[in-house]
Amino acid sequence: MRKLFVFPAIAIALSFAACGGSENKNNSATTEETATTSSDGAATETVPGIENVELSNKIVVEGNDQMKFDKELLRVKAGEEVELTLKNVGELPKESMGHNFVVLASGVDVATFGSEAVAAADNDYIPKTSLSSVVAHTKLLGPGEEDKITFTLEKGVYTFICSFPGHFGVMQGKIVAE
Numbered sequence: 001m002r003k004l005f006v007f008p009a010i011a012i013a014l015s016f017a018a019c020g021g022s023e024n025k026n027n028s029a030t031t032e033e034t035a036t037t038s039s040d041g042a043a044t045e046t047v048p049g050i051e052n053v054e055l056s057n058k059i060v061v062e063g064n065d066q067m068k069f070d071k072e073l074l075r076v077k078a079g080e081e082v083e084l085t086l087k088n089v090g091e092l093p094k095e096s097m098g099h100n101f102v103v104l105a106s107g108v109d110v111a112t113f114g115s116e117a118v119a120a121a122d123n124d125y126i127p128k129t130s131l132s133s134v135v136a137h138t139k140l141l142g143p144g145e146e147d148k149i150t151f152t153l154e155k156g157v158y159t160f161i162c163s164f165p166g167h168f169g170v171m172q173g174k175i176v177a178e
Contacts, residue, residue, distance in 0.1 A: 047157060050075055050176050057082045062143070063099035063162060063171065065090035072173035078155040079177075086138045087146040094142030099167070100124055103135040103151065103175060104159045114161065114168035125163040140164065153177035 053075040062070040063086065076082050086101040104113060116127040124140035135158060136151035155177050162171035 015041070047174050047176050049073060053176075055178075058084045059083070060087065061081070061101060062087045062089045063101075064088075065092045065097055067097075067162075067167050067170050068169055069101075069160075069162070069173060074160075074174060074175040076153060076177050078153055081152050082146065082152050083150050084138075085135075085146055085148045086141060088141040088143055091143050094140065094145075096165050098125075098140045098142055099162050100126075100140045100164065101147075101149070102126065102136050102137040102161050102163045103153075104161065105133050105135055106156050106158060108133040110159055110161060110168060112171065114163060117163035117168070118165045120163075125165065137163075139149065163165065 039140050050073060053073050055075045055077060057076050057080050059074055059076075059082065061074075061084065061164075064070070084101065085101065088098070088099045090097055090121055104110065113130055113133055114126070117125040120127040124137075126134060126137055135153065136149050138147040138149050141147055153175065158175045158177065160175055162169040164171075
């Protein structure tokens with residue numbers, strides 16, 4: 001009887017530990033943003049490190065079992081079609097470690113979107129009530145699967161996340177469309 005209690009307790013503790021807390025251990029410069037004013041007077045975001053990222057509208061991103069995308073900063077040409085392929089290179093089952101790639105509209109609060117996504121399992125964790133917050137998204141992928149999407153972005157900085165429950169806190173990055 002005691003074993004029946006211990007194993008679920010350990011599993012729950014491990015899942016909380018895997019999700020991480022509010023502490024972000026990756027305090028790299030790519031997560032910091034500043035506002036600048038462009039020559040036309042409009043405020044734009046400057047993302048440190050963007051100058052080191054190759055400009056490409058054909059992108060492959062991998063998600064793994066450590067809840068990480070292999071790229072956290074993407075640079076694309078605004079107004080032109082972007083072709084993005086997401087590959088789940090992990091081995092854990094889709095039900096416990098599925099990944100998707102969600103490009104959020106500018107100004108969307110990631111934490112709010114992520115908390116709404118938890119209740120949207122029937123729609124690959126894309127909340128139907130927040131579809132206006134989504135520019136583009138892949139389907140939810142299991143191990144060894146991939147999905148390709150195409151979309152066009154206006155000039156700006158966009159956040160991308162994995163909306164699988166517990167992932168959005170660490171599986172996120174920026175797309176700079178210039």
